[in-house]
Amino acid sequence: MTATLAAPSREPVLTKITRSPALPAFVGALVIWLATWLVSGNGLWGTLAIGASVATYLVMVGIGQLFVITSGNGGIDLSVPFVMTISAYLGSQVMNGDDGNLVLGLIVAIAVGIGAGLVNALLVEVVGMPPLVGTLAVGFTIQTAVLVFSSNSTGVPSPGLSSFVDGNWGPFPIFAIFGVLLTIVFAVLLKRTSYGRRTEAVGQSATAARLAGIDPRLVRAGAFVLSAALAGLAGILLAAHAGGPSLELGTPFQLESIAVVVLGGSLIAGGRGVVPGVWAGAMLLTLLVTLVNVAHVSSAVQNIVEGLLIVVVLAVARNPAFGRSWTR
């Protein structure tokens, strides 16, 4: 009797944590962090700081992918790696190693992303192509543009941008803090604003959302634009980190941007996005790559591990909700 009375009316914090769909990703990231620390001898903090810094690129494109996936209708953005690469090239060309052109270069990189996102949205929502085919076709078209453009491209990102992505603020890497802030901003955007709730509502049931006065096509189109814009920004930032653009700059992000969404506990059928899970998933994958590198395992094994990890996490996840009503 007393126990019933004493029971708190709200969900206890511990239950909230253990029930969180993002928990496996956080635990996995923690385990791999400790393993990397043991193998690399880089120090516990150093491993985390570098990991969180490098993971931020993946966090950015992962969040974009999350919005596309969460808005449902089989949404997926396969053009991410190509948008990253072309934004890296065009942004670098505009910056040309000069801090004076930094803002203009960033604007160009994001604008290229927005343009690609608009084409994706047009093909998927107006023409009615499946997102998979539409975004992949756009991606391959962009890839050709990159191949043509890159042959006489000499631009490099400005030093100011490089010090932003690689610099430290006391013991904290600036870019890692940026990644955490970005995660918080988009988590609030998805869960606490009208826009975010519309995105989840459309993903849960486009029909119900439409009856509630939301235009599902507009919401989904917005997600494609957001995803490509974030990919564009991530592309130029990654070029600043790498000291210049390269043809293969975006390649790993096609699978990984989807992987972090899946690992983070978001519903792959749409309707429920977990933004902190994307951050944890990105940490997990990034630290895993570090671990594989310091352990001198070949890139082949790295491919196999990453691929299997995604399939296994999908298979054992608690919500195999694809193709079912999400409430069941």
Add this chain to the structure above:
Amino acid sequence: MTQSVQTRPGIRAPEPRPARRLTGGSLGSWFLPVVAAVIMFVVIFAVAPAASSYLGLSLLLSSLLPLVLACLAQMFVIAAGDVDLGIGSFVGLVNVTVATILPTHTLTGILLLVGLVVAYALMGMLIAVRRLPSIIVTLGMSFVWLGLAILILPTPGGTVPEGIVSFVDWSPPLVPGTIVAIVVVTVVVALFLNRTRYGAVLRGSGSNPEGIRRAGWSVVRTKMALYGIAGLLGVLSGIVLSGQAASGDPNIATSYVLLSIAGVIVGGGSFRGGDVSPVGTVAGALVIGLIATLLQFLDVPSSYQVGTQGLVLVLILVLRAGVTWWRRRIETGGLA
């Protein structure tokens, strides 16, 4: 057109369709792609008359056979209502296996190839049992296939057994061997999928899994069968490709992911599941492959070709969306 199973009890027959207009509906979804393929051949022969000779035709088509097989593999996955993003890496893994393991350890190589087909069927089982999104499972597995291929052969090389090379080069009198191969494969797949009972069940499991389940078939098993057949066709594609390339390269077939999907869609298939046409798919594969050949004939630099194929795919899909819209407008207009 939806080809649902109507023969077994337990499935309600669909309502009779309204009479079709002259917009190609009565001709079947394979008709337009076949016309497109014929047009492509005419264009190629006009640009390069030598291509119409026995040797020219043989060279032209032999480069298309692996793509035709890969498109048919993709077709079986699309028939299941899924999409296979791993077929490119898978064909690459088969190629590497044929070029490195098969020459020295024949039995191991054959067992490995059989194992790959089984792996595909198991992948289908996993997708069906856990109701997973095929896009992500096959994308994840594509990295596994690629990783395995690089593990076996880190840099391009190896030698494909002489038997396979000469088998692929088979040139009977009068008709090039590749034409014979394409026709035989098309007829076998088309007869199986459209004229046998299990073929109808397989198609039905993609368009109406609940109906197939109620009719007493296991949906898990049909998906395993569809993926298993896709794996088998993928292995065949890899073997033929190896015979032509004569060496191994893990990345030899990465373009097949987009091209195979394009072939099926151009061939009149749709992502709804169960709605595919083998004849159309082969024609679609030929169209897609011939576009690449034509670009080569026209001296388009190879760096433009991937993008051009992407653009052509977009164009064809936009065109088809337009035709569908137009047809629907005429139909509803006729009914009103």
